[in-house]
Amino acid sequence: MSCNSEVFSAVKVADKIYWVGAVDWSVREFHGYETTRGTTYNAYLILADKITLVDTVKSGFRDEMFARIASVIDPQKIDVIISNHAEPDHSGELAATIHCIQPDVTYASAAGQKTLDLYYGIGDKITVVKEGQVVDLGGLSVVFADTKMCHWPDSMVSYCPERKILFSQDGFGMHLASAERFADEVDQGVLRYEAAKYYANILLPLSGFVQKTVQKVTDLKLDIDIICPDHGPIWRKDPMQIIQWYSQWADQKRNRKVVVLYDTMWKSTEKMAKAVVEGVIAGGAKPTLMSAQAVHRSDVATRLLESGGFIIGASTLNNEILPRMADMITYVKGLRPKGLVGGAFGSYGWSGESPTKLNAILEEMGVSIPAGPVKAKYAPSDEALQECFSLGKAVAEKLNE
Ligand code: FEO
Numbered sequence: 074m075s076c077n078s079e080v081f082s083a084v085k086v087a088d089k090i091y092w093v094g095a096v097d098w099s100v101r102e103f104h105g106y107e108t109t110r111g112t113t114y115n116a117y118l119i120l121a122d123k124i125t126l127v128d129t130v131k132s133g134f135r136d137e138m139f140a141r142i143a144s145v146i147d148p149q150k151i152d153v154i155i156s157n158h159a160e161p162d163h164s165g166e167l168a169a170t171i172h173c174i175q176p177d178v179t180y181a182s183a184a185g186q187k188t189l190d191l192y193y194g195i196g197d198k199i200t201v202v203k204e205g206q207v208v209d210l211g212g213l214s215v216v217f218a219d220t221k222m223c224h225w226p227d228s229m230v231s232y233c234p235e236r237k238i239l240f241s242q243d244g245f246g247m248h249l250a251s252a253e254r255f256a257d258e259v260d261q262g263v264l265r266y267e268a269a270k271y272y273a274n275i276l277l278p279l280s281g282f283v284q285k286t287v288q289k290v291t292d293l294k295l296d297i298d299i300i301c302p303d304h305g306p307i308w309r310k311d312p313m314q315i316i317q318w319y320s321q322w323a324d325q326k327r328n329r330k331v332v333v334l335y336d337t338m339w340k341s342t343e344k345m346a347k348a349v350v351e352g353v354i355a356g357g358a359k360p361t362l363m364s365a366q367a368v369h370r371s372d373v374a375t376r377l378l379e380s381g382g383f384i385i386g387a388s389t390l391n392n393e394i395l396p397r398m399a400d401m402i403t404y405v406k407g408l409r410p411k412g413l414v415g416g417a418f419g420s421y422g423w424s425g426e427s428p429t430k431l432n433a434i435l436e437e438m439g440v441s442i443p444a445g446p447v448k449a450k451y452a453p454s455d456e457a458l459q460e461c462f463s464l465g466k467a468v469a470e471k472l473n474e
Pocket of ligand 1: 158160162163224225243303304
């Protein structure tokens, strides 16, 4: 694809700072996370004496990035590239960009240099920068801060003190393709939902590292006017908003909501799930019933981000958990949610391993389990439904403690 710079424009972020990234309207998959609203791969141009490009884009989007750069300056005039994060959605076009424009220097963290070398064989073209190192670009400068594991071991952020702009790579981003470039222009409900979905599906297992990053950013808070992430809209009106959300999500403070997730063969486990829901309501908590046949695993993770309860059920199939539920629980377990209360249930025909296995997985996840697992042979009896009700109620009441 070749892009025309009269069509693809840069967007001014501040004096001498431009967004020159790419919008991916159609991507729907980010290793297991369903990106229902697409995403952006943000790159930024700093028009200091040394013209600087902050991050690049995913493979296949270089022409769009170059066209946006060309709407402001000749890309060949770029002197410096900063690679804040080496994951291929930001570095997929880095090697080609270096080859094309031959910058004087390309900066990355020490781990970034190694990662970029392993991916693209360009370690010799990378100059390593350290925590706190300042680079004078002529008129403007950047200082680097290590944000290891937020998102990968190489991750770092760059801060421009003269413009009070934080180039935060994956941090404070979201998967949201939009015509609007700034968070204050986007529907605020969509903005919070997509920010939460991104946190729940990408950063939750790294919450300890996120807390360290938030602390670093909080220490600088008086000096941040704008946050420029590598995905989604730019935060210019109230950048502390997203920092506060991250702080809250990283602390994993949970409320009195309960996710009841189930899969069913012949509606027996579904009947059990509905009885669990009634128990949750009777216990004074707010349930959300999610059928594994109707929702995506990344929606479950999102709903669970602020929920205190997680009750799961599946019928037994060939001595195992139904496969959709096995997929979902494997995914959720990998996200390492903390502080949950929950339980398991399910119907069976002759062996009945599924609820026991689900219960064991919840135990491995450190979930506090006040009752169950509840099992029902073929179809739930009144007694089994009462047990399901009691499980839901017990989970809800434990959330009150
Ligand atoms: Fe957007 Fe960790 O890459």
